[in-house]
Amino acid sequence: MQLKSMPVQTMAPRVEVPERRDTRVPSETPSTQPKVSVRDLDFFYGRTQALHAISVDIPERVVMAFIGPSGCGKSTFLRTLNRMNDVIPATRLSGKVMIDGHDIYAPGTDVVALRRKVGMVFQKSNPFPKSIFENVAYGLRINRITSSKSELAGRVEQALQDAALWNEVKDRLKTSALSLSGGQQQRLCIARALAIRPEILLMDEPASALDPIATSKIEELIFDLKKQYTIVIVTHNMQQAARVSDTTAFFLLGKLIEVNATEKMFTAPNEKLTEDYITGRFG
């Protein structure tokens, strides 16, 4: 695969961490404005601080990978981007998370609309105990996106094709989603997220429970999807980060240590800590 042939200029510049120095002022012109812009984000579970002063920009239509040891806060950070942490009681957050220039934690933000725009795929595939068709149609139905049955069927087919699952399930759309294999279930969950056409796709270790073949299918899929979507992927697997991402962010103990072009990150990182982690000296 020629996954590393993407131009390098789409990558985010390096962010200074942990100093709270804002080196870039978000530009007014939409072409250069990052899709996601996070400033000084602190996050707490009860009294435990899970994220410390995270500042990062995610440009449009790139794949950014979050790497780091278990418990470093990368999943927590991912979940702040669609306010999924709101579900967990006794969590608190300060700082700014801007998507398309709007602070998603500002009072009055429509969380439902936000989650429609920022889709999510979870570590463990979580298809609903419904038919394959109904799983993909769920988001379309609840958001009343389609107006006719044929339009709904068309969007479901499109989403399944985008998730590279259509050919495997087109003859059994009415059967239970739980009858699919693990890898198929995960692609079904991706199709479910794609059906409502989000702009950003968050993936929390989407391939960690899958075998190598299913994993490579998901990775190819990510590569295809970045033409249309901004993708943020959390992964434990550094080879995976190297294969699929344009930019990589390294988290350690709730701090963002380094953000860099993936190639540079894995060959000549700026930070000593990053190098130690990547070369397997800890974590």
Place this chain on the structure above:
Amino acid sequence: MITYAGRADRSRRISSALMTSLTALCTLLAVGALFIILAYIAVQGIGSLNLQFLIDSPRPVGEGGGIGNAILGSLVLLGISSAFGLPIGICVGVYLSEVGKGRLASIVRFIVDTLTGIPSIVTGVFVYAILVLPMKHFSAFAGGVALALIMVPIVARTTEEMLKLVPHSLREGALALGAPQWRVTLGVILPAAASGIATGAMLAIARVSGETAPLLFTAFGSRFFPTSLNEPIASLTVQIYNYALSPYDEWHALAWAATLVLMTLILGINIIVRVLTRRKF
């Protein structure tokens, strides 16, 4: 060295054999008692059991008669109590599992647990006071309400437990697609727990179908087939009670036969529950 190990080995084997026989004996006692009860009821009841008995209504001593009206009455009472008890119980369960957080929810849970432990005769007296006295007569409706009050806490707690078994990832998956909380609960969580909730409902129905005490002051009993929910209604349990208390041997035999019918009814409900739960796996 070897003798010591041998002795330890032997005492271990002896205590193991002892404990195994002890558990076997206890199991035998429990199952045996149950089996003797079932067998005794079957032997005593089977003699008076015939089609006439199943469809006729009671007659004076010496003229035979049956429990057709009581079977129908029991089914009507179960219908009324299910119509009230199941929806309310399921709603309370949804509240406890999905909606209620913090102090209020734990207060509600405590009350529900307390309700489960209230003797059923207390429920009967309560319904007598709030429904029968104002209406000035016994009724099928009052009996159904009394049984429903017994069902609510059972259904509520099983529903709560079943909903809590639904993986959290399903909730997050639905929320991440932009579903509001109520749609997640109605469209994803409840269907996922449906078979478990159905099991709880059936168990609650089986439980109240054996209740006598709350019906004595509410449905009261009747010698006729029911014509209205607003009048006293017969039920298997009360009919058994009346037959068994009478001084006539003939009625005692009828009580045994009615007991056999009731046991079969409850057994049937339990078998349906088993089949429903098995289908899931």
